[in-house]
Amino acid sequence: MQWELETTGLTKRYGRLVANDAVDLRVAAGEVHAVMGENGAGKSTLMSMLYGLTRPDEGAILLRGQQVRLASSLDAIARGLGMVHQAFKLFEDLTVWENVVYGAEPRRFGFLDRRSACTRVQELAQRHHLAVDVRARVRDLSVGIRQRVEILKALYRDARILILDEPTAVLTPQERDGLFAIIRALRADGRTILFVTHKLHEVMELTDSVTVLRQGRVSARMRTAETDADAIIRAMTGRSVNLSVARSPATPGAEILRVEALRVPAPVRGAKPLVDDISLSLRAGEIVGIAGVAGNGQSELIEAITGLRAAEGRIHLNGQEISGRSVAARRAAGMAYVPEDRALTGTAAGARATEALLMGRQHDPAFARHGVQDGAAIAAHARDLIQAHDIRITSERTRVGTLSGGNLQKVVLARELDFDAPLLIAEQPTRGVDVGAIEAIHARLVAERDRGHGVLLVSAELSEILGLSDRILVIYEGRLIAELPGAEATEQHLGLLMAGRTQEVAR
Amino acid sequence: MHRLALLRPHPVLMAILTGLVFGALLLLLSGQNPLRAYAEMVRGALAPRNWNNTLVWAVPMIGMTLVAALPLRGGMVNLGGDGQLVIGGFVAAMAAIYLPLPGPLLAAVAILSAMLAAGLYAALAALGQTVLGIPMLISSLLLSYPAIGLTSWAAGFPLRDTATGLAQTLPVPEAARLPMLFGPVSTGVVLMALVAAVVVWADRRSVPGYELRMRGLNARFARYGGVPTARQTVTVMFLSGALAGLTGAIIVLGTHYRFINGALVSPGYTWSGLMAALLAGGEPLMAIAAGFFFAALQTGGFAMQREIQVPRVLSMVLQAIIILFVSLRNGRGAARKEDRS
Ligand SMILES: Nc1ncnc2c1ncn2[C@@H]1O[C@H](COP(=O)(O)OP(=O)(O)O)[C@@H](O)[C@H]1O
Numbered sequence: 001m002q003w004e005l006e007t008t009g010l011t012k013r014y015g016r017l018v019a020n021d022a023v024d025l026r027v028a029a030g031e032v033h034a035v036m037g038e039n040g041a042g043k044s045t046l047m048s049m050l051y052g053l054t055r056p057d058e059g060a061i062l063l064r065g066q067q068v069r070l071a072s073s074l075d076a077i078a079r080g081l082g083m084v085h086q087a088f089k090l091f092e093d094l095t096v097w098e099n100v101v102y103g104a105e106p107r108r109f110g111f112l113d114r115r116s117a118c119t120r121v122q123e124l125a126q127r128h129h130l131a132v133d134v135r136a137r138v139r140d141l142s143v144g145i146r147q148r149v150e151i152l153k154a155l156y157r158d159a160r161i162l163i164l165d166e167p168t169a170v171l172t173p174q175e176r177d178g179l180f181a182i183i184r185a186l187r188a189d190g191r192t193i194l195f196v197t198h199k200l201h202e203v204m205e206l207t208d209s210v211t212v213l214r215q216g217r218v219s220a221r222m223r224t225a226e227t228d229a230d231a232i233i234r235a236m237t238g239r240s241v242n243l244s245v246a247r248s249p250a251t252p253g254a255e256i257l258r259v260e261a262l263r264v265p266a267p268v269r270g271a272k273p274l275v276d277d278i279s280l281s282l283r284a285g286e287i288v289g290i291a292g293v294a295g296n297g298q299s300e301l302i303e304a305i306t307g308l309r310a311a312e313g314r315i316h317l318n319g320q321e322i323s324g325r326s327v328a329a330r331r332a333a334g335m336a337y338v339p340e341d342r343a344l345t346g347t348a349a350g351a352r353a354t355e356a357l358l359m360g361r362q363h364d365p366a367f368a369r370h371g372v373q374d375g376a377a378i379a380a381h382a383r384d385l386i387q388a389h390d391i392r393i394t395s396e397r398t399r400v401g402t403l404s405g406g407n408l409q410k411v412v413l414a415r416e417l418d419f420d421a422p423l424l425i426a427e428q429p430t431r432g433v434d435v436g437a438i439e440a441i442h443a444r445l446v447a448e449r450d451r452g453h454g455v456l457l458v459s460a461e462l463s464e465i466l467g468l469s470d471r472i473l474v475i476y477e478g479r480l481i482a483e484l485p486g487a488e489a490t491e492q493h494l495g496l497l498m499a500g501r502t503q504e505v506a507r
Numbered sequence: 508m509h510r511l512a513l514l515r516p517h518p519v520l521m522a523i524l525t526g527l528v529f530g531a532l533l534l535l536l537s538g539q540n541p542l543r544a545y546a547e548m549v550r551g552a553l554a555p556r557n558w559n560n561t562l563v564w565a566v567p568m569i570g571m572t573l574v575a576a577l578p579l580r581g582g583m584v585n586l587g588g589d590g591q592l593v594i595g596g597f598v599a600a601m602a603a604i605y606l607p608l609p610g611p612l613l614a615a616v617a618i619l620s621a622m623l624a625a626g627l628y629a630a631l632a633a634l635g636q637t638v639l640g641i642p643m644l645i646s647s648l649l650l651s652y653p654a655i656g657l658t659s660w661a662a663g664f665p666l667r668d669t670a671t672g673l674a675q676t677l678p679v680p681e682a683a684r685l686p687m688l689f690g691p692v693s694t695g696v697v698l699m700a701l702v703a704a705v706v707v708w709a710d711r712r713s714v715p716g717y718e719l720r721m722r723g724l725n726a727r728f729a730r731y732g733g734v735p736t737a738r739q740t741v742t743v744m745f746l747s748g749a750l751a752g753l754t755g756a757i758i759v760l761g762t763h764y765r766f767i768n769g770a771l772v773s774p775g776y777t778w779s780g781l782m783a784a785l786l787a788g789g790e791p792l793m794a795i796a797a798g799f800f801f802a803a804l805q806t807g808g809f810a811m812q813r814e815i816q817v818p819r820v821l822s823m824v825l826q827a828i829i830i831l832f833v834s835l836r837n838g839r840g841a842a843r844k845e846d847r848s
Pocket residue numbers: 014017018019037038039040041042043044045046847
């Protein structure tokens with residue numbers, strides 16, 4: 001059989017780390033082919049080699065049976081490859097069509113032929129059912145539409161093979177459905193799609209075949225129709241993972257956190273406040289999930305509650321008023337906090353594990369007397385946490401900047417859970433974490449709840465919100481626009497709410 | 508990767524070597540024998556009979572290195588060392604001359620008031636940042652000029668020692684002078700060694716040291732962990748200024764025996780100290796070592812100029828090149844890391 005795209009023994013090393021280890025990929029013409037794997041499995045590395053961004057150390061890339069050498073992405077484009085990156089590369093101030101034709105402009109007498117360029121892009125968009133206003137400025141477009149512009153760019157250069165690296169990571173469920181429709185249409189048009197993801201249900205829903213990577217190696221190659229979720233997870237992680245969290249109904253107790261009319265003003269005058277008059281309440285023994293598309297004020301809301309950002313309004317924690325008080329005072333009143341960005345907020349790359357695990361308790365008499373640190377106690381504490389949370393680290397003196405994402409998240413979780421605080425704020429607790437580790441983190445959050453602590457969960461991951469929350473609050477443009485019991489919420493329903501479409505839900 | 512790291516020479520050593528090579532080229536271009544010049548420098552700095560000179564230079568050098576290193580450890584920069592240094596020297600002189608106290612007590616009070624005054628002055632720059640939002644880089648530097656100007660005016664006019672004709676104050680009484688240890692080396696060296704030891708210890712073992720280091724590694728992480736960064740800024744600047752005040756007091760009470768206009772600022776201790784601290788990335792022990800190295804470079808430069816008439820600016824050139832290469836490497840490394848994410 002002639003493969004549309006094939007790699008044989010493709011290998012890429014970064015120092016001692018083998019990011020891709022003799023990868024054989026076989027993609028048939030006209031199929032949607034999933035490349036799956038946990039974070040760090042080597043998916044992006046493989047895609048960069050296919051698109052000419054990285055040179056393989058060994059192995060070959062074959063297009064329709066012909067071996068090709070891709071010295072740059074220009075080579076790849078010339079051979080009919082197109083790629084939509086994880087982070088978009090568009091000019092904000094240019095219009096859609098300008099972005100699409102940039103670098104391949106139609107010319108007339110040596111000048112940019114604006115009218116023909118614009119119509120060509122318009123036609124292309126129509127032909128592929130990509131609903132985009134080609135004259136709009138990219139600056140004004142949502143993430144989902146920007147992604148369509150990236151796809152248009154590739155199609156404009158006549159890509160026969162389209163690589164999409166984790167395209168759904170930034171989308172709402174509705175936007176994702178739209179993307180899937182586009183992908184199916186492209187397949188019908190005879191194009192081949194390489195779809196990179198680490199989300200299982202997307203593979204099952206969309207793709208024809210799947211190649212699973214584990215630690216840089218191909219661990220499985222399957223027809224989607226002939227496999228099931230469990231087999232794929234086993235190939236990804238090397239074991240079975242229970243993704244649905246078993247938990248009993250909540251038994252909410254006393255109020256732990258009350259937020260009243262919280263406002264975070266906009267950084268520029270006249271703009272809408274980032275957090276707009278939010279009130280909420282959280283009880284002991286329940287998990288309240290805040291659902292929302294990233295950038296709708298949830299980060300600012302949490303920063304205001306934790307004291308990292310100035311805000312108006314009142315906050316009561318454990319019966320004490322904490323508004324206006326310092327971070328340390330709030331922590332002392334009974335707050336633990338797993339921040340969304342473990343590398344930028346939750347740890348310091350240059351800190352040793354002992355130091356990173358101590359943060360927040362540096363004044364605790366268990367670790368310091370009269371301002372003098374008890375090095376032995378600190379080290380013992382770090383070792384305990386490393387062991388209890390199975391943190392894979394050379395020693396407690398190792399700098400945490402060397403840890404993988406999942407292990408770093410364990411450091412943060414270990415430290416914050418160890419506070420044993422009545423309020424746990426968990427912000428995107430499993431972002432960028434392996435499937436296997438997700439399970440463990442979810443179990444810990446439920447255990448916190450069952451111990452009578454209140455958990456405020458912020459997540460852009462719908463399955464996480466749905467799987468864990470006893471109550472769900474939906475945040476949209478800085479306001480809470482809906483509250484619903486966790487048991488009654490569906491993905492579809494939540495998705496509409498997250499897009500701010502409350503009327504359609506009501507109907 | 509590990510093996511490679513072992514084979515790769517230490518970056519600071521590389522920078523020093525590069526500096527020496529550049530310096531040698533400069534010397535060759537100007538028709539000098541670089542080996543001879545370097546030999547003179549080493550002898551001038553390290554031959555036993557020159558130890559005293561190196562020590563006299565090293566004490567203020569290390570003092571001002573710590574002044575810079577302390578804030579740097581927390582990712583802050585104190586550019587007002589000169590102002591704090593002259594305030595310290597001036598207040599020490601004033602206290603010693605005008606306070607009616609007996610012997611050793613007088614010296615102690617003079618030193619402590621120098622530290623207090625310079626510390627408060629530095630804290631002012633910190634308040635400029637935490638209260639008014641003026642970046643400390645600017646507020647600390649700007650506050651330097653009025654301090655230098657005012658003390659200079661005071662030493663030149665109302666408080667001038669009219670017997671000498673120079674812009675300097677009266678001499679400090681014998682009783683307030685720091686006792687000499689050997690040659691030109693005063694007990695200031697003991698004082699500075701003690702203070703340096705305390706700084707190194709606090710950096711490694713104390714809670715405030717931990718909080719400052721964490722802030723230097725990631726300020727957002729420190730804030731997240733409840734470190735009161737605004738208060739910390741003021742405290743650290745106070746301590747940094749107090750160290751500058753101590754340095755000024757040691758020079759005035761141990762070497763000059765009066766406040767001489769310009770004499771504290773002109774050797775450039777503040778800037779060399781800042782460079783040494785940068786070289787060490789704010790880590791106190793390394794900073795002290797670097798400060799010592801720069802002091803040796805300076806005294807070596809003097810000797811070289813004296814013995815073979817090679818201008819001593821060469822030491823400054825070497826110092827600058829070394830810093831340049833170290834920071835070049837740091838800058839590039841950081842940029843590369845950003846590329847990867
Ligand atoms: N430029 C690079 N330098 C060093 N290591 C890298 C580089 N790019 C990727 N890696 C490493 O290669 C491995 C695979 O990364 P990647 O292909 O991005 O995984 P995925 O996209 O599946 O999450 C990871 O361990 C990553 O840290």
